[in-house]
Amino acid sequence: MSGEHFFGVLFGGLDFSLYICSIACWPNLWAAGDLIYEEDGFKRQRNSTSRLFHVYVNHKQINNLADSGGVYRRKNMNLTTMRKQFLSFLLALLPLMASADPVLIDGIYYNLNTSTHEAEVVNPSTDFDNPSTGYVSGSITIPATVTYENVPYNVTSIGYAAFYLCTSMTSISIPSSVTTIGLQAFLACRGLESLELNNVTSIGEQAFAGCSGLTTLGINSVTSIGKQAFAYCTGLGTLAIPNNVKSIGEKAFEECNLTSLEIGSGVESIGYLAFSGNPNLTTITVSDDNNNYDSRGDCNALIETEPNKLLLGCKNTVIPDGVTTIGDWAFYECSGLTSVTIPQSVTYIDNYAFAKCTSLTTVTIPSSVTYLGYWVFAWCSGLTTVTIKVETPLEYVGIFLDCNTPTLYVPAGCLTAYQNASGWSGSDFSSIVELNNVDITIGAAGMGTYYSNVPLDFSGTDDIKAYIVSAFRPSTGAVTLTRITDVPANTGIVVKGAADTYNVPVGQGETVVANMLTGVTTSTVLNKVSGDYTNFILAKKNGVLGFYVVADGTTLGAHKAYLPLPTAKLPTATSRIALSFDDNGTDGIEQIVCGENDGTFYDLQGRRVATPTHGLYILNGKKVFIK
Numbered sequence: 001m002s003g004e005h006f007f008g009v010l011f012g013g014l015d016f017s018l019y020i021c022s023i024a025c026w027p028n029l030w031a032a033g034d035l036i037y038e039e040d041g042f043k044r045q046r047n048s049t050s051r052l053f054h055v056y057v058n059h060k061q062i063n064n065l066a067d068s069g070g071v072y073r074r075k076n077m078n079l080t081t082m083r084k085q086f087l088s089f090l091l092a093l094l095p096l097m098a099s100a101d102p103v104l105i106d107g108i109y110y111n112l113n114t115s116t117h118e119a120e121v122v123n124p125s126t127d128f129d130n131p132s133t134g135y136v137s138g139s140i141t142i143p144a145t146v147t148y149e150n151v152p153y154n155v156t157s158i159g160y161a162a163f164y165l166c167t168s169m170t171s172i173s174i175p176s177s178v179t180t181i182g183l184q185a186f187l188a189c190r191g192l193e194s195l196e197l198n199n200v201t202s203i204g205e206q207a208f209a210g211c212s213g214l215t216t217l218g219i220n221s222v223t224s225i226g227k228q229a230f231a232y233c234t235g236l237g238t239l240a241i242p243n244n245v246k247s248i249g250e251k252a253f254e255e256c257n258l259t260s261l262e263i264g265s266g267v268e269s270i271g272y273l274a275f276s277g278n279p280n281l282t283t284i285t286v287s288d289d290n291n292n293y294d295s296r297g298d299c300n301a302l303i304e305t306e307p308n309k310l311l312l313g314c315k316n317t318v319i320p321d322g323v324t325t326i327g328d329w330a331f332y333e334c335s336g337l338t339s340v341t342i343p344q345s346v347t348y349i350d351n352y353a354f355a356k357c358t359s360l361t362t363v364t365i366p367s368s369v370t371y372l373g374y375w376v377f378a379w380c381s382g383l384t385t386v387t388i389k390v391e392t393p394l395e396y397v398g399i400f401l402d403c404n405t406p407t408l409y410v411p412a413g414c415l416t417a418y419q420n421a422s423g424w425s426g427s428d429f430s431s432i433v434e435l436n437n438v439d440i441t442i443g444a445a446g447m448g449t450y451y452s453n454v455p456l457d458f459s460g461t462d463d464i465k466a467y468i469v470s471a472f473r474p475s476t477g478a479v480t481l482t483r484i485t486d487v488p489a490n491t492g493i494v495v496k497g498a499a500d501t502y503n504v505p506v507g508q509g510e511t512v513v514a515n516m517l518t519g520v521t522t523s524t525v526l527n528k529v530s531g532d533y534t535n536f537i538l539a540k541k542n543g544v545l546g547f548y549v550v551a552d553g554t555t556l557g558a559h560k561a562y563l564p565l566p567t568a569k570l571p572t573a574t575s576r577i578a579l580s581f582d583d584n585g586t587d588g589i590e591q592i593v594c595g596e597n598d599g600t601f602y603d604l605q606g607r608r609v610a611t612p613t614h615g616l617y618i619l620n621g622k623k624v625f626i627k
Contacts (some may be wrong), residue, residue, distance in 0.1 A: 101126060102122050102123070102124050103148055104124070105146045105147075105148060106143075106146075107136065108121060108136070108140075108142065109121070109122050109123065109124045110122060110146060110148075110153070110155070111159065112148055112153050113153075114151075117151065117152065117153050117154060118153060118154050118155075118157075119145075119146050119153035119154065119155045119156070120155075120156065120157045120158070120159045121142060121155065121157070121158040121159060121162045121163075121178075121185075122159045122160070122161075122162055123159075123160065123161040123162055123163075123164055128160070128161070131160075131161040131164045131165075132164070133165035133166070134165055134166055134167060134168065135166065136163060136166050136168075136169055137166065137168035137169060137170075138168065138169065138170055138171075139170055139171045139172075139173075140163075140169055140171065140172050140173070141172075141173040142155060142158070142172070142173060142174055142175055143155060143175065144175035144176070144177040145177070154177050155175060155177050155178060156177055156178060156179060156180070157178060157179065157180040157181070157182065158174070158178060158180070158181045158182060158185045159182045159185065160182045160184060160185065160204075161183070161184045161185065161187065162182070162185045163185060163186050163189055164184060164185075164186075164187050164188075165187065165188050165189070166186075166189050166191075167188065167190050167191050168191055169189050169191055169192055170191050170192065170193060171192065171193065171194065172186075172192060172195070174196070174197060174198065174200065175198075175199075176198045176199035177199070178199065178200055179199055179200055179201050179202070180200065180201065180202045180204070181197075181200055181202070181203050181204055181207045182204040182207065183204040183205050183206060183207065183226075184204075184205070184206045184207065184209070185204065185207045185208075186207055186208045186211060187206055187207070187208075187209055187210055188209070188210035188211070189208070189210075189211050190210060190211055190212045190213050191213055192208075192211050192213055192214055193213050193214060193215055193216065193235075194214070194215065194216035194217075194218075195208070195211075195214060195216065195217050195218060195219075196218035197218060197219050197220075197221055197222060198221060199221050200221055200222055201221060201222060201223045201224065202222070202223070202224045202226075203219075203222055203224065203225050203226055203229045204226045205226040205228060205229065205249065206226070206227070206228045206229065206231065207226060207229045207230075208229060208230050208233060209228050209229065209230065209231040209232055210231070210232045210233070211230070211232075211235075212232065212233060212234045212235055213235055214230075214233045214235050214236060215235045215236065215237065217230075217236065217239070219241075219242060219245065220242050220244060221244060222242075222244065222245055223244055223245060223246045223247070223266075224245075224246065224247045224249075225245060225247065225248045225249055225252050226249045226252070227249035227250045227251060227252065227271060228249070228250070228251045228252060228254060229249060229252050230252055230253050230256060231251055231252070231253070231254040231255060231256070232254065232255045232256070233253070233256050234255065234256060234257040235257070236253070236256045236257065236258060237257060237258065237259050237260075238259060238260045238261075239253060239256070239258050239260070239261050239262070240261075240262040240264075241261075241262060241263050241264050241267060242264050242266075243264035243265045243266045243287070244264070244266055245264060245266060245267055246266055246267060246268045246269070247267075247268060247269045247270075247271075248267060248269070248270045248271055248274045249271045249274070250271035250272045250273060250274060251271070251272070251273050251274060251276060252271060252274045252275075253274060253275050253278070254273065254274075254275070254276050255276075255277035255278070256275075256277075256278055257278065257280060258275065258278040258280070258281055259280050259282055259283075260281070260282060260283040260284075261275060261278075261281060261283070261284045261285070261302070261312075262285050262286075262287075263284075263285070263286040263287060263290065263293055263295075263302065264287050264290070265287040265288075265289035265290045266290075267290060267292065267293060268292055269292070270293065270302075270304075270311065273328065273329055275302070275312050276312075276329050276332065277332070277333065279332075279333040279334050279335055280336070281312075281314035281315070281334075282300075282314055282315060282316055282336075283300055283314070283316065284300050284301055284302050284312060284313070284314055284317070285298075285300075286302060286303075290305075291305070292304070292305055292306075293305055293311075296320050296322075297318070297320050299317060299318045299319065299320045300313070300314055300316045300317045300318065301313045301314070301317045301318075301319065301320075303320075303323060307324070307325065308322055308323050308324040308325065308345075309323070309324070309325040309326075309327050310323050310325065310326045310327060310330055311327045311330060312327075312330055313326075313330050313331045313334065313337075314331075314334060314336075314337075315335075315336030315337045315338070317331070317337075317340075318341070319340065319341060319343055319346070320343070321343040321344070321345050322343075322345050323343065323345055324345055324347050324348065325346070325347070325348040325349075325350065326342070326346060326349045326350065326353045327350050327353065328350045328351045328352060328353065329351070329352045329353065329355075330350075330353045330354075331353060331354045331357055332352050332353070332354075332355050332356060332357075333355070333356045333357070334354075334356075334357050335356070335357065335358045335359055336359060337354075337357045337359060337360055338359045338360065338361070339360070339361070339362070339488070340354070340357075340360065340363060341364070341488060342363075342364065342365060342366055342369075343366070344366045344367070344368045344508060345368065346366065346368060346369060347368050347369060347371070348369070348370065348371045349365075349369060349371065349372050349373060349376050350371075350373040350376075351373035351374040351375060351376065352373070352374070352376065352378070353373065353376050353377075354376055354377045354380060355375050355376065355377065355378045355379055355380070356378070356379045356380065357377070357380050358379070358380060358381050358382050359382050360377075360380045360382055360383055361382050361383060361384050361385070361490060362383070362384065362385040362386075362387075362453075362488070362489045362490040363377065363380075363383065363385075363386055363387070364387040364388075364389070364455055364488065364489055364508065365386075365387070365388040365389060365390060366389050366508055367389040367390055367391070367411075367508075369390055369394070370390075370394070371394065372394050372395075372399050373397070374397045374398060374399075375397070375398045375399065375401055376399045377399055377400050377403060378398055378399070378400065378401040378402060378403070379401065379402050379403070380400070380403045381402070381403065382404070383400070383403045383404060383406040384404075384406050384407065384490075385406055385407055385409065385453050385454070385489055385490060386400060386403075386406045386407070386408050386409065386429070387409040387435070387454055387455060387489055388408070388409070388410055388411075389411055389508065390411075391411050391413075391414050391417075392414075392417065393414075393417055393418050393421035393424050395423075396421065396422060396423020396424050396426075397423070398423075399423070399428075400428045400429070401428060402428075403428060405427070405428065405429055405430040406429060406430065407429065407430055407431055407432075407433060407453070408424070408429040408431070408432045408433070409432075409433050409434075409435050409453070409454050410432060410433070410434060410435060411434075411435055412434055412435055412436055412506075413434070414434070415432060415434040418432050419432055435454060435506045436506070437503045437504060437505050438452055438454070438456060438503070438504050438506070439501055439502070439503055439504075440464065440495055440501070440502050440504055441500070441501045441502075442464065442495060442496070442497050442498070442499055442500060442501075442502070443499055444499045445540040445545060446496060446497065446498065446499065446545075447494060447495065447538065447540075447545055448494070448495055448538065449492060449494055449495070449517070449519075449537075449538050449560050449561035449562070450466075450492075450493050450495050450519075450559060450560065450561065451490070451491070451492045451493070451519025451520060451521065451559050451560060451561045452487070452489060452490070452491070452559065453489055453490065453521060454489050454506050455486070455487060455488050455489045455506060455507040455508060456487040456504050456505070456506065456507050457485065457486060457487075457504065457505045457506065457507030457508070458484070458486075458487065458504060458507075459485040459486065459507075460505065461502075463498070463500075463502065464495055464496070464497040464502040464504065465483055465496045465497060466483065466484055466485070466493045466494070466495055467481040467482060467483050467484070467493060467494040467495075467496065468481070468482055468484055468491070468492075468493060468494075468514075468515040468516075468517060469481060469482075469494070469515060469516040469517050469563060470482040470514055470515070470516070470582075471516075472516065472565055472569070472577070474569045474570065474571060476578070476580075477571055477574060477576075477577060477578055478577065478578040478579065478580045479516070479547065479563070479577055479578075479579065479580065480580050480581075480582055481494055481579060481580065481581050481582065482582050482583075483581075483582070483583045486507050486508060487507060490519065491515055491517075491519070492515065492517030492518055492519035492561030492562075493515075493517065493561065494517070494538065494561075516563060516564075516565075517561040517562070517563055518561060518562055518563075518564055519559070519560065519561040519562075520556055520558065520559070520560060520561075520562075521558060521559060522558050523555055523556065523557055523558050524555070524556050525553060525554070525555055525556075526550045526553075526554045526555075526556050526562060527550070527552045527553065527554075528549060528550055528551065528552050529567065530564065532567055532568065533564035533565060533566055533567060534549060534564070534565055534566075534567045534570060534574075535549070535550050535562055535563070535564050536548060536549055536550065536562065536563040536564075536565065536577055537554070537556060537560075537562045537563070538562075538563075541576075544576070545579060546576045546577055546578055546579055547563045547576065547577040547579075548575060548576050548577075549574070549575050549576075550562070563577065565577070
């Protein structure tokens with residue numbers, strides 16, 4: 001039964017039924033049409049490549065939330081339950097019925113409660129299915145008290161759709177007497193630039209949704225933020241949730257174009273996808289005093305502490321060991337994410353977790369994973385290599401849909417199982433290759449470079465060692481080589497040992513590395529300069545090993561690595577870069593003792609950062625965190 005007829009059945013078609021139903025029946029929506037689906041307050045149409053396509057309001061398509069709005073009705077509600085909810089809601093409304101029509105006082109509409117002498121700011125329309133729009137503009141001040149017929153009323157709340165679609169409102173002053181802001185109170189007020197709530201404790205659902213001009217947000221008194229309260233507030237950029245906030249509703253800050261996020265100590269609950277659709281996030285931090293959520297080890301992620309569930313990541317996230325679940329949409333559309341290491345502790349990766357991470361080129365799924373959700377890596381168009389260490393193929397539910405057919409590497413002895421498994425053997429992969437140990441040859445120089453499609457494990461022997469280039473110091477003309485034993489797939493390394501061929505086992509690839517080496521899988525022609533970088537290759541000249549600048553047209557062999565360094569940082573006429581090993585393993589190779597820090601920072605992908613801000617960086621070959 002639709003909402004329009006519900007109260008007519010119960011009470012003979014009373015003309016206020018739409019008002020009651022619009023508010024009391026809000027949480028679960030009714031949608032019409034095959035292409036429209038219900039999603040927590042908005043109607044949307046999905047297409048095959050985009051999470052959201054159109055928003056539907058009152059069954060009419062709009063292209064921008066700021067263009068319109070509406071109220072929807074509950075679906076699939078048991079009639080007895082509906083009667084109970086209505087009667088409870090009706091009792092709550094009885095004190096207000098002395099003021100059935102809004103009262104206009106100094107340009108603002110109010111409902112007046114004659115019993116409590118309290119006033120609520122409301123929409124001028126009495127048709128609550130079609131609230132008035134755009135009836136105020138400019139700078140608005142709500143008084144703490146209003147007087148009507150010589151009776152004073154304290155203004156304590158801002159009600160449903162009070163300033164609905166008032167797109168010309170530029171500022172609002174809310175007195176400390178107001179403690180609650182209701183459903184859609186400022187929906188799509190896109191001219192509103194700043195908001196300061198001095199005593200408000202509760203913000204209702206969609207209260208400020210679509211306020212795209214909002215750049216400053218003061219919520220230091222708020223304890224509860226409703227579902228989609230600030231959805232589509234694309235001007236926010238940075239967001240700091242203060243310590244007083246206890247609950248954050250579902251999709252509260254969806255699609256807000258956030259670049260940084262801080263969660264205060266008091267947050268006790270965070271709703272489903274509260275910060276979804278913010279692909280430009282670079283930093284995520286949680287107060288150390290929060291008992292429910294954390295960003296342990298400066299990992300740049302939002303983690304629910306007790307279940308060890310990663311709820312939200314960004315392009316700089318390092319997934320910590322101990323995380324067991326990567327949640328729905330955790331890295332969705334994170335186009336800046338170029339590499340990710342999934343630790344062995346992870347057992348569950350949920351729906352869309354890495355979907356549309358278009359810069360990801362390789363991923364390794366550890367043997368610990370027991371569940372991969374729907375479309376986990378779908379539309380990761382940059383993927384070239386997928387390594388899965390799980391021996392028994394998991395159910396395939398579009399996990400790598402539209403990923404430009406990467407190569408799939410599977411455990412030794414499991415090739416037939418994956419070839420016969422539904423989905424894994426389909427068109428999403430160009431080929432399936434069984435993982436085997438890799439042969440690496442070191443020549444007479446005692447050192448070389450290598451680049452592998454699969455992760456490698458160097459922990460079993462010291463006969464051959466692997467290093468990444470973790471830092472470059474222009475003041476000394478040297479790079480720092482840091483030893484690692486667990487090498488991720490598609491990572492350029494320097495290998496060192498006696499002249500021989502070594503059989504290196506395939507690894508898990510769990511180590512997070514900040515590496516400046518670049519590798520190739522096929523023979524590649526290099527020139528001296530590529531853009532802003534000068535290219536160097538490892539060689540031994542006149543008995544001295546180092547990275548030497550390449551001549552134009554030099555061919556680098558398959559599965560080798562080279563070193564691109566920013567030309568502007570190089571000392572004049574540099575032809576060789578010296579080697580400095582941080583494990584003191586010189587083996588007769590030139591050792592550079594470095595002096596003071598030259599101030600060169602690199603991100604976790606090995607890229608130089610001219611002006612580091614808040615986050616995790618590499619300095620002098622070591623990880624540092626800047627607060």
